[in-house]
Amino acid sequence: MNNKNIKMKSATLITAAIFASNGTLIFADNSDIKKDETVYSILDEKGNIKENIVSTWIKSNSKLGELKDISELKNIKNLKGNETPQINGSNITWDIDGDDLYYSGESNKSLPVDLKIKYELNGKTVEPSEIKNKSGKLKITISLKNNEARSVEINGENRTVYVPFLTAVEILMPRDNFKDINASSGTILDEGKSCSITFVSVPGLKNSLKLSNDLNKVIGLEEKLVIEAEATNFEMPSILAVVSPNTFDLDKLDETSSVSDLKDSLGDLQKGGEDLLAGAEKLSEGTSELNQNYKLFNSGVKSLDDGASNLNSGVSKLNNSTSALTKGAKDINSGLSQLSIAQGQFSQGAKSLDSGASKLDEGISQLSNSTPALSKGTSDLNNGLSQLSTSQDQFSQGVQSIDSGAEKLNVGVNQLSSSTPELTKGASDLNNGLSELSSSQGKLSQGIATYVGNVSQIYNKYSEINSGINSAYSGSKDLVNGLSQGSGGINDLIDSAKNASGLADNITSVAASIEDENLKNQLLGISKELKGISSSQQQGLNTLSSKINDAYKGAATLNSGLSNLSSGSSSFYDSLAKISSAGSDLDSNASKIKNATDTIYSRSTALSQGVNKLDAGVSELSKGSNELKKGTSQLNDNATKLKSATDTIYTGSSSLLEGANKVDKGTSELSKASSALKGGAYQLSENATKLKSATDTIYNGSGALLYGTMQLNTGATQLAKVSTQLKKGTTELSTNSTKILKGTEDLNSGAKELYTGTKKLKTEGLDKLYDLGNEKLSEMDGILEATDKIIEISNDYDNYGGITENMEGNVKFIMKVDDNSSDETSNSANQKEKVNTEEKNNGGFMNWIKSILK
Secondary structure, three states: OOHHHHHHHHHHHHHHHHHOOOOOOOOOOOOOEEEEEEEEEEEOOOOOEEEEEEEEEEEEOOOOEEEEEEOOOEEEEEOOOOOOOEEEOOEEEEEEOOOEEEEEEEEOOOOOEEEEEEEEEOOEEEOHHHOOOOOEEEEEEEEEEEOOEEEEEEOOEEEEEEOOOEEEEEEEEEOOOEEEEEEOOOEEEEOOOEEEEEEEEOOOHHHHHOOOHHHHHHHOOOOEEEEEEEEOOOOOOEEEEEEEOOOOOHHHOHHHHHHHHHHHHHHHHHHHHHHHHHHHHHHHHHHHHHHHHHHHHHHHHHHHHHHHHHHHHHHHHHHHHHHHHHHHHHHHHHHHHHHHHHHHHHHHHHHHHHHHHHHHHHHHHHHHHHHHHHHHHHHHHHHOHHHHOOOHHHHHHHHHHHHHHHHHHHHHHHHHHHHHHHHHHHHHHHHHHHHHHHHHHHHHHHHHHHHHHHHHHHHHHHHHHHHHHHHHHHHHHHHHHHHHHHHHHHHHHHHHHHHHHHHHHHHHHHHHOOOOHHHHHHHHHHHHHHHHHHHHHHHHHHHHHHHHHHHHHHHHHHHHHHHHHHHHHHHHHHHHHHHHHHHHHHHHHHHHHHHHHHHHHHHHHHHHHHHHHHHHHHHHHHHHHHHHHHHHHHHHHHHOOOOOOHHHHHHHHHHHHHHHHHHHHHHHHHHHHHHHHHHHHHHHHHHHHHHHHHHHHHHHHHHHHHHHHHHHHHHHHHHHHHHHHHHHHHHHHHHHHHHHHHHHHHHHHHHHHHHHHHHHHHHHHHHHHHHHHHHHHHHHHHHHHHHHHHHHHHHHOOOOOOOOOOEEEEEEEEEEEOOOOOOHHHHHHHHHHHHHHHHHHOHHHHHHHHHHOO
16 A cells, blocks of 8 residues: 555545535435525635625425525525515525526625635735735745634533535646745646646644644645745736535445554554564574484484494495305305215215125124034044045045135135225224314304304394484484474564565655654654564575575485485394394204214214224134135145045044134134124114215205305395495485584574564564554544534534525535736626526536545
8 A cells, every 4th residue: 555545544534534525516315405505705815705696506306386495695686587586584485486496695794714815025925916017936825714613522521623614725826927836735736837736625623633733744634825936027826715514425434444443453563563572482492492402413413423334344344254254155065065975975885885794794694503513523523533434535525615615715704804994994084084074063063153143243233223223214204394394484484574574664654644754753763673674584584494495405305315224224124133043043053963963973983993893803704714724725635645544634633623613713703793793884874874864964054054144145235235325324414414403503593683683673663653553543533533523513514695494405615816907896797697607517626626535
């Protein structure tokens, strides 16, 4: 709203509402007969009345007929018809055929408003006649005085008020005679050949309303017009005035309630200032708390960044070590694969050995069962030598058979004797290999236990890191939400600061319409200070908003990175759990493999001992076999000489008996050794099967170990990547957190400045404006209280010459200042002649009056 509208809608509208006239005939609707008077007054150069000519128009909606009228006019004349009135003092009776009546008359009655004119030339007061055709610095002062005072009671107080007359004055000054024209009030319109000055006033109104000088200057109810100009060959300017007591319709002036609205607005403004101050204080406290809490958060972020650095370093070492662990696991798996194959071959050999030992035991058993018969036969031979001769052929055949069997037995025993060293060496090598395997298996079990323990420690430690990452992610989300809300709050404060700037503009506009320099300077000072505070607040808040937006973007980026980090960390944490679980299974399987290896080793030792015993028995068997072969050879050799040397045979028989006894003893020991060999071979076969099963178990466990180490290697690689990303994220988090901390510090500082500025705005601006505004609006309240009475007496003033009670009246006054340059009689006649013309064509001037009041 511009300055003009502010003025019109605050105080001047009230004046216009009460006193402005639209220049047309206005009647109430409760009477059929209307009476309108137009008073034409001819004034001299000083404003004194020379002549009053009154034009009266009576109108009805039906035939007037016999019309009773009251009028104090003289020289009454019918201007429209031929009817003549019957006059009895002030009572007049007309008989009119039509529905209206025009008549005129004269009156010497005083006017309700006096118009006085004073002339000064070159600083001296002069008479109008003295300055005709003179030149110099001219000053014309036109003063208005209301003569219609009334005593009324307003709110229990007797007050003097004046009938409000809207008075419009027009002065036409020829440009040939006047230059450099200035007026103290009104409007100057230069039309080229002449200059028109219009001045509108309501004389007596400021006294009726008891207006202060300040408010009177705001409303502009001047009762005096001062015109200054440079005169050349002075001629009297044309001065015309219109006076009317009519007012606007009140239903068109709802905006007078703006005074009450303005009071409410001042109250709302003060309340808004209090709310703004309270909000600024809360903002200052909140930003201070935010700054303190964020310092703690920033410290935690730094600790997280340091922890991430340590974690990244440890993970890097772990990642570098897993390749060696994987290679060792591959080597173990490869070696156990070869061991499993060799163990299969060994198991098959042990089974073959067991089968051969069984067959050997059967043969030795048969041999052992035959030696008693051999001993008995030898004894019988030795006892029946006497019969030998007669049975020599049969005996020779038998000896030959024995010799042949002894040969075969000797060959078999020699073959057995030659195989036992290899068997002994194989059992010893197996025992030594299993001893080394048992020792290596112990180291492997210890290494696996250490690895599982390390994985478990990493898993437990990473639980805290994973929890810290999730906490940081949750905190970053709260930070993003907090900064978003803070940004919305700053925008509200910026709008409030803009409203304060708009208020400053309104104050400046009001101040521009005030002529009191002190009051104007006070309001302009308040407006300037308010504008400065608003500008600084908007600048600071915009800077603060920008920093908060930057912090919000950084926090959003941080939140996104922490979201990805949290997801990757959770996946890694789950992988660690699986690795830890697989490590526990690996440790358990390693312990089982160690136990199985130890069992195989102990049984391999027993096998080795059995093989050693078998070797000793075979050696003894070989000796006995050789002796048996030697005895049978001798027997065979001596059999041919048996006949010729019985004594020799007898001796050989004794030797044979001795040898048979030795064979019996040897076969007995061979039977025992064979049984031991069979038992050892059986145990070897059984243990070889168990060893094969245990080796397969170890091999399968090494496969699981290899798979676990490969998973560990993959997990460690992923952990290294995630750890690097974590370190990068925590570095960015630390950097952005430092920026955000700086932003919260700036926010805290800005909030404190905002609170200080808002407090200053409240105490030095809004509170003063509220007090000053209420003081002036209280004066407006006094105006509104007098409004009804003033409108009432305005409506009561409805005639000049007189009126009957059954008529509705309306009156207006047109004054014209006449100069003395023409004949007085001629002027008077001309004025009377113009009455009818003016009445018919008064729309132009009255429309002008109406236009200047819009």
